[in-house]
Amino acid sequence: MLLKALKKQSLKISNVSFLVAVVDDSSPDGTSKIAKKLGKQLSSSNFSVEVIDRAEKDGYGKACVKGMNYLLSKKVDFVLSMDADLSHDPKYIKNFIAASKEHPLVIGSRYVPGGSTPDWPLLRRILSKYGNLYARLFLNKGISDYTGGFNLYSSKLLKEVDLNNIESTGYGFLIELKYKASSKATSIYQVPIVFRDRQHGKSKIPKSTLVKNFLLVPKLGMQKNN
Secondary structure (H helix, E strand, C coil): CCCHHHHHHHCCCCCCEEEEEEEECCCCCHHHHHHHHHHHHHECCEEEEEECCCCCCCCHHHHHHHHHHHHHHHCEEEECCCCCCCCCCCCHHHHHHHCCCCCCCCEEEEECCCCCCCCCCCCHHHHHHHHHHHHHHHHCCCCCCCCCCCEEEEHHHHHCCCCCCCCCCCCCCHHHHHHHHHHHHHCCCEECCCCCCCCCCCCCCCCCHHHHHHHHHHHHHHHCCC
């Protein structure tokens, strides 16, 4: 489980404290209860877990905003977002932390040298690769992976972006936040990651996401040009 993997990483990284915010939208699989119990078992001086229960299911983006705002209220220095299904390997966290010393925005990328998606079927690779190329045509061309969810933001940068002004409620949130953060960041670093198919759970991405993201990208691009 992710929490155990994060705890393991916290033991390897010195001078860094981990506050893990688990956002659960009333999942029927009992995620909240399990996370709370495990969080108590794993708690230590540099590792703690907070579970944020949300009754409303109003989208991935809203859940992310809730979790990030909670962490900002705790006066953390950086916020790292990642999926809980272990498709984002915690072993890369040390690379994010190292890069954060000089860069306020660190992106986990499948599309830089060293990054890959070895478990994906051909169609999924094509959709993701060309979807990101499409985003780059309209937005910041220095970002190779707009749709990935493994990213680190400095708290200062997130406050400048103002999370409450992010309009996207679904997975387009990743594109919108990354684009707006990149426009304010003094520098960006991309950590190559190998993205594995989820080890636990089932995908919750609706089929309409591709269409919504296709329309979102030029909209953000027009805002840039205004």
